[in-house]
Amino acid sequence: xxxxxIMRLCSLGTLALVMLxxxxxxxxxxxxxxxxxxxxxxxxxxxxxxVYDVLVGQVGSWWNPEHTYSHDAKxxxxxxxxxxxxxxxxxxxxxxxxxxVVYVAPPEVLxxxxxxxxxxxxxxxxxxxxxxTGDGDHTRVQLSYSVGGFIVGGFDxxxxxxxxxxxxxxxxxxxxxxxxxxxxxx
Numbered sequence: 138x139x140x141x142x143i144m145r146l147c148s149l150g151t152l153a154l155v156m157l158x159x160x161x162x163x164x165x166x167x168x169x170x171x172x173x174x175x176x177x178x179x180x181x182x183x184x185x186x187x188v189y190d191v192l193v194g195q196v197g198s199w200w201n202p203e204h205t206y207s208h209d210a211k212x213x214x215x216x217x218x219x220x221x222x223x224x225x226x227x228x229x230x231x232x233x234x235x236x237x238v239v240y241v242a243p244p245e246v247l248x249x250x251x252x253x254x255x256x257x258x259x260x261x262x263x264x265x266x267x268x269x270t271g272d273g274d275h276t277r278v279q280l281s282y283s284v285g286g287f288i289v290g291g292f293d294x295x296x297x298x299x300x301x302x303x304x305x306x307x308x309x310x311x312x313x314x315x316x317x318x319x320x321x322x323x
Contacts, residue, residue, distance in 0.1 A: 166297065168293045169292070170291070172283065173283075173292045174281065174283045175280075175281065175282045175303055176281045177280045177300070177304055177307050178278060179311050180275060181276045181277075181315060182274060182315050183314040183315055184276065185271030186271075188271075188278060188310075188314045189244030189247075192215075193247060196213045196214065197212065197214065198210070198313060198319065199309045199310050199312075201302075201305060201319075207226070207227055212225045212226040213225050213235075214226075215238070215247075216238065217241050218241060219238060219240065222234050223237070223249055234251070235253055236253065237250050237251055239264075240266075244269055245268065245269055246266065246268050247266070248265065250262070250263065251263055253265075253299070254302070255295065256284060256288065259287065259288040261288060262286055263285075264283050266280070266282075267280055276314075278310070278311070
């Protein structure tokens, strides 16, 4: 009897987690000792083809330059083909491969692999997926970034910072696709 009651509670807990996982995910990242998952989404008042073009072809116009090595987002580019690079040019002929393109299905999916920013110097693997679903002049953009491996200090400290940066980028993409400006500042 006691075991059956625990099983029912576990099942209810699992059901609650499954139900919550379907809500818009601007919530805390899921963190384990071996990795984390960030899930975000936003509705953009623009057709999916336009949003995809902004995402891929105009990354240097909406990405926050504070989150680049050169401090100039115009140095960013995405080559939207398998094996392509989300790269940044650096002075004196240098460069950074932020992520590698592994799956492209315009204008619906862009998947990249690798570690962003400080994750790049750690023993991690990451998978970032941008999924766009459109209905006329409205597009839902879902961004997920799953990272696993090893990082000094653990994932519980870095995951919220990664989520914050990605949430900012997603909102800048939305604003740029809708208004031509990545921020509300004049």
